[in-house]
Amino acid sequence: MASEAAATRRLPRFSRTERLLHWTHASAFFALLATGLILYLPSLSTVIAHRQIVKNVHLYVAAAWALAVIAILVVGDRRRLAADWREIESIDRDDRRWLRGRHAPQGRFNAGQKLNAILTVAFALLFALSGFFLWLGERDHRFILAGTGTVHDLLTLFSVLLLTGHLYLALIHPSTRHALRGMTLGDVDEDWARRHHRKWVDAEQSTTAP
Ligand code: HEM
Ligand code: HEM
Incomplete structure (x- = not known):
C-alpha cells in the first residue's frame, strides 16, 4: 500500500538558514518579552525581588540576540535571505487587491x-x-x-x-x-x-x- 506520505507531493519552503533565523529571533523575542514585562509590571518586580538580575538577563539576551542575528546574516545563506527580502518589499497589484479583501x-x-x-x-x-x-x-x-x-x-x-x-x-x-x-x-x-x-x-x- 502506497503510504499517504508517499502520495503527498512536498515542496521545499524554508531553508536551514531561514528556519534558524526565525527560531533564533522568536526565542530571543520571547525571553526579552518575559523579562521586559517583569521589569514593567510593578507587582511582578516586587514578587521577583531581584530586579537587577532580571534586568541583566534582559540585557544579556538582547546582546546575544543581536550577535546571533548578525552571525546568521554573515555565515548563513545570504543570497537566499536577500531574495526573501526582495520578495517581501515588493508589494504588487495582487498584493494590494489581497489587502483590500479581494481574491488575488x-x-x-x-x-x-x-x-x-x-x-x-x-x-x-x-x-x-x-x-x-x-x-x-x-x-x-x-x-x-x-x-x-x-x-x-x-x-x-x-x-x-x-x-x-x-x-x-x-x-x-x-x-x-x-x-x-x-x-x-x-x-x-x-x-x-x-x-x-x-x-x-x-x-x-x-x-x-x-
Ligand atoms: C511559537 C512561536 C512561533 C511560531 C509557531 C511561528 C510560526 C511561523 C511560521 C509557521 C511561519 C511561516 C509561515 C509561512 O509558511 O510563510 C512564520 C513566519 C514568520 N514569523 Fe513566526 N512563529 C513564531 C514566533 C515568531 C516571533 C516571536 C516572531 C517575531 C517577533 C515571528 C516572526 C515571523 C516572521 C516575520 C515570519 C515571516 C512572515 C510571515 O510568515 O508572517 N515569529 N512563523
Ligand atoms: C536589543 C534589544 C533590547 C535592548 C537593548 C533592551 C534594553 C532595555 C533596557 C536598558 C531597559 C530598561 C531596564 C530598566 O532599567 O528598567 C528595558 C526595559 C524593557 N524592555 Fe527592553 N530591550 C530590548 C528589547 C526588548 C524587547 C524585544 C522587548 C519586548 C518584546 C522589550 C521589552 C521591555 C520592557 C517591557 C521593558 C520595561 C520598560 C519599563 O519599565 O517601562 N525589550 N529594555
Whole structure:
C-alpha cells in the first residue's frame, strides 16, 4: 500500500538558514518579552525581588540576540535571505487587491506576511535603538532622551498585538496552520502551497520543469 506520505507531493519552503533565523529571533523575542514585562509590571518586580538580575538577563539576551542575528546574516545563506527580502518589499497589484479583501493569487509570502515581516524588522531595529539609549542613559546622563522608555513600551505593545495574530495563524487557524511544517521540517504539501501561494508554486515549477 502506497503510504499517504508517499502520495503527498512536498515542496521545499524554508531553508536551514531561514528556519534558524526565525527560531533564533522568536526565542530571543520571547525571553526579552518575559523579562521586559517583569521589569514593567510593578507587582511582578516586587514578587521577583531581584530586579537587577532580571534586568541583566534582559540585557544579556538582547546582546546575544543581536550577535546571533548578525552571525546568521554573515555565515548563513545570504543570497537566499536577500531574495526573501526582495520578495517581501515588493508589494504588487495582487498584493494590494489581497489587502483590500479581494481574491488575488499570492507569491511565496502573502501581502499580510510581507507586512508582518517588514514590521518585525522595523520593530527589531527600534527595540535595539531605544534599548541601547535606555542602557546608555543610565551610564551617562547626557544620553537620557525624553520618550525613549515610552517608545520601548509602545513597541512592546504593538509587537504583542502583531504576534497574537501571527500565532493564531501559525498554530490555530485550520487553513493556515499547515505552514508550521514549513518552518519546522522545511517543506509543505504542494496542494496547500498551491491554494495559498499559487504564484510561488507556478514560478517554482516553471524553473524546475525539464
Ligand atoms: C536589543 C534589544 C533590547 C535592548 C537593548 C533592551 C534594553 C532595555 C533596557 C536598558 C531597559 C530598561 C531596564 C530598566 O532599567 O528598567 C528595558 C526595559 C524593557 N524592555 Fe527592553 N530591550 C530590548 C528589547 C526588548 C524587547 C524585544 C522587548 C519586548 C518584546 C522589550 C521589552 C521591555 C520592557 C517591557 C521593558 C520595561 C520598560 C519599563 O519599565 O517601562 N525589550 N529594555
Ligand atoms: C511559537 C512561536 C512561533 C511560531 C509557531 C511561528 C510560526 C511561523 C511560521 C509557521 C511561519 C511561516 C509561515 C509561512 O509558511 O510563510 C512564520 C513566519 C514568520 N514569523 Fe513566526 N512563529 C513564531 C514566533 C515568531 C516571533 C516571536 C516572531 C517575531 C517577533 C515571528 C516572526 C515571523 C516572521 C516575520 C515570519 C515571516 C512572515 C510571515 O510568515 O508572517 N515569529 N512563523
